[in-house]
Amino acid sequence: MHHTPLIATIVAGLVMAFIMGSLAHKLKVSPIAGYLLAGIFVGPFTPGFVADGDLAAELAEIGVILLMFGVGLHFSLRDLLAVKGVAVPGAIGQIAGATLMGMGLSWALGWDPLAGFVFGLALSVASTVVLLRALQGFGIVDTERGRIAVGWLIVEDLVMVLALVLLPALAEVMKGDAPASWTALLVPLAQTAFKVTGFLVVMLLVARRVIPMALHWVVHTGSRELFRLAVLAIALGVAFGAAVVFDVSFALGAFFAGMILGETPLSRQATEETLPLRDAFAVLFFVSVGMLFNPAVVVEQPLPLIATVLIIVLGKSVAAYLIVRALKYSHRIAITAAASLAQIGEFSFILATLGTSLAILPAAGRDLILAGALLSILFNPFIFNWFVPKRQEKTDPIEPPVDTSDLRDHVVLVGFGRVGKLIARDLLAKQRRFILIEDQADMARDAKAEGFDVVRGNAVDPEALKAAGVERAARLLIAIPEGFEGGAVVEAARAINPGIAIVARAHSDAEVEHLEAKGAGEVVMGEREIASRMLSLCAVPGARRRSRAGKR
Structure with a gap:
């Protein structure tokens, strides 16, 4: 056979993921479920080909690296600091609660406290890959609840980094003959x-200047290929370094x-360039998780497995929900955080591997962690669909501005994103009265x-439109x-x-047709407007030349 284990693993993983993902899509199930099943089929616990x-x-x-790089492109330092009030206490409180629940289960199984601590800690940290897939599917990555969920996981990652460093020292102290010493823990x-x-x-003082300078130099070369290579080199190089x-x-x-x-004007282009590789390697991540799953666990340890899954899916989610509500955040934000954490992933596998290598976590604990990860990742898309309110659903009470009953022939503007902000500021400059819905x-x-x-x-909610006085408005601008x-x-609104009079925004011909069919009078599509503007600018010099020729 003229193949290498690397090529065989990539080919088998992607081909099987495509087959099972297509089947999952046909059955209207999340493709993630198909990717996980693909991993089981190419794993060591099923007959046939076994990938490395x-x-x-x-x-x-690599998929995790590219995915986290993509998250960083959309998550500024200001955003991270903005959610620290809920992300820091929430993550720490939820980790503590889930760890105690895991220790309780380990005590019932007869394990020692240190094994229970590692087991509980592994159950407490969610998968970034799974979370981002869910948030992207709902279109809420760049919303307040999306930023809180991502910030929460960043804090969890920091805690896990600390745990991975301290765990060997803790194992040495707890398993050694000498009495435990605080110095042995405080030094690490x-x-x-x-x-x-x-x-x-280094990142904030050095890289913050070097990375943008390097990319701007690459952009000025005019080579798209070189720019793509530079973005990947930065993502992988910084991560490895x-x-x-x-x-x-x-x-x-x-x-x-x-x-x-993400703080530079090149963030959008960098996002587009890394997207294909990010998706491909994210698929391989799910396949790798599926390969770790031993189906025999379901038969050999059914009750401990059920308890493990309940801790992951129910226990720590309830804890997260209560913590967020206690911090005075809305039900929508709390339920999104709870659903986001109803699974475990990358750091759980690392902790399980380290725990078994240090001989402090039994093999049964590792198997329960892997099985719990697979099942919770499988359940997570359904949990999101059942409990998390989508962006277009009515979930919050209407909060109107001052009384609008005296307004007539005003403008109602929907959305305060990049386009909406420009429209709002222009209307203000022209002293045109308008009401914004956001x-x-x-x-x-x-x-x-x-x-x-x-x-x-x-704005989908008629009560929000009425609060903005749409029945008396002259125009509705959907941005x-x-x-x-x-x-x-x-x-x-109709x-x-x-x-x-309704003017709406679209990004594709299908959206244009949909909006016009629903009753939008004018639909603006970015690509068409850019082309029209460029053609109009090209026509101006010609018109001027003809005008000058006529004067002669």
Whole structure:
């Protein structure tokens, strides 16, 4: 056979993932379920071809790096600091609760306390890959609840980095003959804090200047291929360097590299260039998880497995929900955080492997962790679909601005994103009275801070439209990027005010057709407007030449 284990693993993983993912899509099940089943089929516990598990795990790590780099591109340092009030206490409280639940189960199984601690800690940390897939599927990565969920996991990752450094020292102290010493724990803790601090200083003071400068130089070469290579080199290079030099995780290094790049005007282009590779390696991550699953666990340890899954899916989710609500956040944010954490992933596998290698976690504990990871990842898409409110659903009460009953022939603007902000500021400059409808709390606060009248609610909801006085408005401007959701807004507005002039935004011909079918009078598609503008600019010099020729 003329193949290498690397090629065989990639081919088998991707081909089987495509087959099972297609089947899952046909059955209207999340493709993630198909990818996990693909891993089981090419794993060591089923007959037939067996892929190289070590290579699959390394390929999956690349997927985690690229995915965290993509998250960083959309998650600025300001956003991270903005959610620290809920992410830090929430993550620490949830980790403590889940660890205690895991220790309780381990005590019932007759394990020693240190094994229970490692087991509980592994159950407490969620998978970043699974979380981001779910948030992206719901279109809420860049919303307040999405940023809180991602920030929560970043804090968890930091805690796990600390745990991985301290665990060998803790094992040595607990298993040694000499009495436990605080020095044995405090020294590694201080070393870890020093390394993480050094990494942050280098990234914020050095890389924050070097990375944008390097990419701007590449852009000026005019080579798209070189730009793509530069982005990948930054993502993988910083992640690897962070792990080698500072002993922090690949994921954390890639995240900060993306966060720094995200502050530059090149972030959108960098996101587009890394997307194909990110998706491919994310698939390999799920395949690698499936390869670790031994179906015999279901038969040999059914009750411990059920208890493990309940801790992951129910126990720590309830804890997260209660913590977020106790911090005075809305039900929607709390339920999103709870659903986001109803699974375990990458760090759980690392902890399980380290625990068994240090002889402090029994093999049965590792099997329960892997089985719990597979089942919780399998259940997570369904949990999101059942419990997490989608972006277009009515979930919050309407918060109108000042009384709008005296308004006539005004403009109603939907959305305060990049386009909505430009429209709002232009209307203000022209002294045209308008009411803004925005459903995201952070964007609504920004709009109010700029002095705009804001209805805090979803424009799909007729009550939000009525609060903005749409029945008396002259125009409705829909600036949200989701064309099909915009169609629902058009339909709701037409039902209240059939004669209102509606201008909507679209990104594709299908969205244009949908919006026009729902009753939008004018639909603006970015590509068409750019082409029209460029053609009009090309026509001007010709017109001027003809005018000059006529004068002669």
